[in-house]
Amino acid sequence: MSLRPAPLSASDLLRLGGYGLRARPLRAVLSALGIAIGIAAMIAVVGISASSRAELDRKLDALGTNLLRVSPGDTMFGEQAVLPDEALDMIERIGPVTAATATGMVTDTPIYRTDRIPAGETGGLALMAAQLDLLETVGAELADGVWLNGATARYPAVVLGATAAQRLGDVPAVWIDGRSYPVTGVLKSVALAPELDNAVLIGWAAAESYLDFDGHATTVYTRSIKEKVEAVRGVLGATANPESPDEVNVSNPSDALVAQRAAERTFNALLLGLGAVALLVGGIGVANTMVISVLERRAEIGLRRSLGATRGQIRTQFLAESLLLSLLGGAAGVLGGFAVTLFYAGTQSWPAVVPLWAIGGGLAATIVIGAVAGLYPAVRAARLAPTEALGAA
Incomplete structure (x- = not known):
């Protein structure tokens, strides 16, 4: 064996x-x-x-590699187009979009420090209606005070951009369309949205109630997954305005993404x-x-x-x-x-x-x-x- x-x-x-x-x-x-x-x-x-x-x-990311802007372009007759009321809601439904917010220009509404300022001395400031999630989406920060909330966004109250605050000075309120609007906060300079620096921001509901605001967004800011930025850009126009996608302007991805x-x-x-x-x-x-x-x-x-x-x-x-x-x-x-x-x-x-x-x-x-x-x-x-x-x- x-x-x-x-x-x-x-x-x-x-x-x-x-x-x-x-x-x-x-x-x-x-x-x-x-x-x-x-x-x-x-x-x-x-x-x-x-x-x-x-x-x-x-x-x-702080430079906005995944930030895209949507704004109305021109119609086929050369007139200024308008984004539909549902544009923001439809954009938010895009899968790779992680955040979306909007501002709306309140036109022909001058802003003054007090009611004693001559009518022509407006300082060239822009009045914008803003959604409550604007700061988080564009990466803005407050230099002083507080941002609009569910209560103040419905009543006469404003937040000043950095440049607007410098021009107006340290004022407790501003005068808009014959009414005093308390200043609740001041923004730091916004690198990703410099147009906000020269703006006076008011709540969306307050702008519709107290001012001649038509409720249409003039700029929609979107954040999306970085790998899907180009794909999102390709569908933003048709999503924002399905009937006339050619009347929508969409920004290009940031060079920082490349x-x-x-x-x-x-x-x-x-x-x-x-x-x-x-x-x-x-x-x-x-x-x-x-x-x-x-x-x-x-x-x-x-x-x-x-x-x-x-x-x-x-x-x-x-x-x-x-x-x-x-x-x-x-x-x-x-x-x-x-x-x-x-x-x-x-x-x-x-x-x-x-x-x-x-x-x-x-x-x-x-x-x-x-x-x-x-x-x-x-x-x-x-x-x-x-x-x-x-x-x-």
Whole structure:
């Protein structure tokens, strides 16, 4: 009856792999350190670059990369067109649109500091009816006071744009169409909608109730998913005015969006290149360690072979040792790279971003490195005959 060696269980392989590392702790630590540095460098480079890109995206978003404007154009007879009353509601139903708001010009309505200002000295200010969500959509901020709310938007109250506030001075109220309108707030300069700087803003309902406002939007501001900006622009005209889409003007996407996408492509290429170099360095370190380990442990290999260990078991032992060494180094590298990213992003006041694919890719890469780097030494160890191994020891 022939005797067959028992297969090695997972726990046996773990103990064998761990024994090889424990027997030479300094070399194991140094080898794992080499992998850890390589993986940490990859994670740190990816994390810092991703954090930098997140900061760049934040700044570019502030420039309105996903902001589009819709306004009425001219009719076929050369007259000023009008957006339908339902234009804003229909635009809000577009799938990729995340926010939409509107302003409406209140024409032929001069604005004065007091009722004693001569009729011709209006200061060239524009009176606009505004939706309550205007600030969030265009990224505007208040310099003083409060914005219109559900109550004040129905009654005579206004908010001044930055330039309008400078021209009117520090006044508690303005005089419009024979009535005093209290000033509830003042806006900071709005980079994405500079036309608001020279405006006096009133609630939509109040403009319809107290002034000669027809309720038609003259500018609709939309925010959409960045990847869908061009697609949204293509349907805005027909959505805002289905009967006469040619009578609608739609702004072009910001040049910042083009710059943002170019930066993303550059960052992606950089991450792939640096990550590949880091992994290559780690893999060479593991391969070097395992080859030397096979040369130094020929006596152990010969003894195990003489006691009945098969070539497959020897090969599996060294492969498991290589994988374990790589995993230890990879785990330490992921933690190290994550810590470096958090520290550096914190010093730069950036949002800390470490993509999950980088963490998962780093751990998966260590497995591949361990398998590839340990394959040749494992095969070489398995090919040693017992007499050859014991004789060379």
